[in-house]
Structure formats: C-alpha cells, structure tokens
Amino acid sequence: MSYSHRVRCFDSITIRPDKITDHGTKGTLLMNGNTPFSFEEIFSYNQKITNNENLSGLAMAGSAINFSFFTRELILDFPVTRNDIDFLKEMIRINNIEVFVNSICRRRYEFFKRQYLPSEEEINPHTAEGETVIVAENIKENEQEEVKGKGSVMISSSGGKESLLSMGIMRQMNYDIKPFFYNESGAHWLPAKTSYYYFKNIGLDVMKVWSNTDRYYKKTLRNMEIMDKKQIENKADSYPIQLFIFPVYLLASLPFVYKHGISNMIMGNEFDDPTAMERYKGIEHYFGVYDQTWDFAVAFNKFLSSKGINSSLWSIVYPVFGSVIEKALINEFPDLYKLQRSCHSCKSIKGTIIPCGKCTKCLGVRMFIENAEGDPSVVHYEKDTKSLMNQVEMAKMRLDPDELYYLKQYLTESKRINNHVEGIHLMPGESETFSRTPEDMRKGFRKFFEKWTNGTWELNDGKWVRKE
Secondary structure (H helix, E strand, O other): OOHHHHOOOEEEEEEEEEEEEOOEEEEEEEEEEOOOEEEEEEEEEOOOOOOOHHHHHHHHHHHHHOOHHHEEEEEEOOOEOHHHHHHHHHHHHHHHHHHHHHHHHOOOOOOEOHHHOOOHHHOOHHHHOOOOEEEEOOEOOOOOOOEOOOOOEEEEOOOOHHHHHHHHHHHHOOOOEEEEEEEEOOHHHHHHHHHHHHHHHOOOOOEEEEEOHHHHHHHHHHOOOOEOHHHHHOOOOOOOOOOOOHHHHHHHHHHHHHHHOOOEEEOOOOOOOHHHOOOEOOEOOOOOOHHHOHHHHHHHHHHHHHOOEOOEEEOOOOOOOHHHHHHHHHHHOHHHHOOOOOOOOOEEEOOEEEOOOOOHHHHHHHHHHHHOOOOHHHHOOOOOHHHHHHHHHHOOOOOOHHHHHHHHHHHHHOOOOOOHHHOEEEOOOOOOOOOOOOHHHHHHHHHHHHOOOOOEEEEEOOEEEEOO
C-alpha cells in the first residue's frame, strides 16, 4: 500500500456551485469517504459583481485543493476550460508536495497521529506528489468576456505591513487603488478590520468578499481520522494542513477583476532568500509559501491570460526583507503604520483591535519596529527589548536565518551589520531590480526604496555581494 493510500481520508471531493447571483455564490463541497459529509461554502460580495458557475467553482476548488493530498479524486461539477484544468492540476501537484514536506515531514507541531507519519523509505519525490486526479466532464471553450485593464490597482489587504506599505507607495504614485479584503467568518478577520474601516472612511472603493472557508477547513480537519483531534484545536502559529490559502482569496477576487477591469493585482509577498531554499531529502519545495512566490505569480498570470484577463499579479516588496518594509512604513506612512495588525490572535477591547504580542508573528513585528526605532505603542505593543529577546530565544521564529541573526545582533549588542538584509536584492535571472513589476513603475519603486536600503545586492557563488 502506498503512503498516499495509507493517509487517504476521502475517495473524492466533489465541487458544485449551486446558487449563483450578482452578489455571491453558495455551493456544495461533498467529501466522500468512510464517513461522508457535505459543506455549504459561501462567498458573499459587498457590491454587485460579474459572476458565473466557472468563477464560483474555481474559488471553491481553491479551498478543496488544501486537502488534495488526502483524496483520490477532485470532481469538478461545473463548467471548466482545459486551461483551467491544467492550472488546477499543477496547483494540486505543488500543493501536495508542500503539504507532504512541510505539514507532514518538516512539521512544527504534532497535528498528525504518529502512526500516519511516513517512514524514511516513503520520503521521496514520487510520494510527495500524491495520487490525486481531476475528474471533469463539463469541459468548454473559454466563454468569458475579455477583460481589458483600465489601469486600476487591486491591493490584497490584510492589515499587515506589506499590504499597507504597498498601499502607501501606490497612493503616493497617484494610482487608482482598490483595496481587496477577504473576510473569513472566524477571528482571522480581526487583524484586517482596522485598515478595512479606515480605507472605507477615507472614501476608497473597498472590495470585500465574506466567506466561511475557514469553517470548511475546521470541519474537514475534524473529520480526518489521521489527525490528532486535541492538537488541531490548540492555538498555533501554523495551520495543520492548509497551505493553499492566498490562491483562494485571489480566485474569489476575480468577479471584482471582471467588473472593474483591474489591471494590477498586488500581493504583499516579501523577499524569500533563494540561498535558504534547500531541498528536503531530495524533494524540491517552497517551505510552505509557494502561494507567496514569484513562481506562483507566473503560473497565476498564465492562468489569467488564458481566461482573457488583461491583468497581472505581482508584489512591490519582493526584493526586500520585512525589516526594510517596516522601516519604510513607519517613516514614510505613519497614518498607515498605525493600522498595522500582524497577529492572528488579536482581541477586540472596547472597539480597538489589540495584538497578542506573544505569538511568533508579533515577536517578529516587534523586532522590526525596534530595529526601525519606531514607537511600538502606536500599534499596541510594549517597548521591552529584554523581555522581547527572551521570548524570541524561546520561540520557533519563522524569519529568514540571515534576517533573524541581523536583528538579534542589533537588539542585543547594538551592532549594525552592513549586509544584504538592509538591501534591495537582484534576484537570479534579473538584469535590473524590480523587473518583476510593470515597466512604467520600476523607476518609482527604485527611487522609493533607495532611501531605506543600503544598495543593491546580487548573488555571487551562492553569497550575497553588494553591487558597485
């Protein structure tokens, strides 16, 4: 018996959009297995949209892909094109690898029962890809009306420093900005509420979709025999399985893209150091952040093009570390900095959203703020460097190793290390910085970040070297 078969919880997952309106979708996710169950997934939009079965079904499929490693078939009970199928197949293949490597093998917490972990012999590239197949009978030619971009910019917004800085830069450059929020039904929405209401109050065209996707994830996890039921209920800084989160947001945003003719879809994907991307026992993977990489943006843009959508997905902050982002946000856009909430365990106290201050996301942000010599009280943190560093030493921090070392050196020894952490990175294959952004915007991005960095850095024999 293969490992994929041993951990298979579902024979199939059927995706069927049932009710389509110009304000949203209701559909069924049918989980077929030893104890079959169904879930009614909802996507509700805050304004009239362009919607149909294909767009609705694709957003639902994005949710289901999170569990594709644990099912044999993904049944698409809605009209799709062959290009849609090709895109979904590749997303399933990569997601399966990411789940196998990062959720099962390199796991941070013991969410899985021990008897369902792989043996050393089972850890190989073939096992990682899983055995999932797509079943689709309603295959049609692309019937979508072509979307001609009108120059507007959609910024996927969450209350984090990356999307806030992206907002500030694009606002400074006088682009037509449309913030996009994905409002899940649980506490995950709390970090975004502060910026959401601020943007609404200043008159921006804020686009929001409400969904119960997170409830689908929870119900599915609770119905998987291979999961430790107690562990999955505990609070943690990583999900038990779900690594295909942001693509669901993007797929759900497409009705807005069609309606407004959006030209640019901006995500806050910061720098991921390629020198730290080592294989795991011969398996190439993305450390659980594929949906925040340039490779994903390329795949998603190819998918958009196949649907006649004249839009592209990219990030302004992809060549800089989080410490640079925080410094620029604090100094350039104090009005936006005060909106920052980078904690998934926020609480609402007398109408104010307060971060917990103790999770690894909060610890990282507190380090960034202190490094930038900012005021942590503005975003409801205490200034206590000694306590902060004690907590950092005890935590499983998720920062890049070079950035973590750099921050520790400054915060514990007041040493400023002149290295690539404070620089703009020329990524492998690039001939100029910011080449992964629209050509007419690059000069503006360079000019902005040159004020907050120590120059351009490029890889030389596997090491980052400052470019003269």
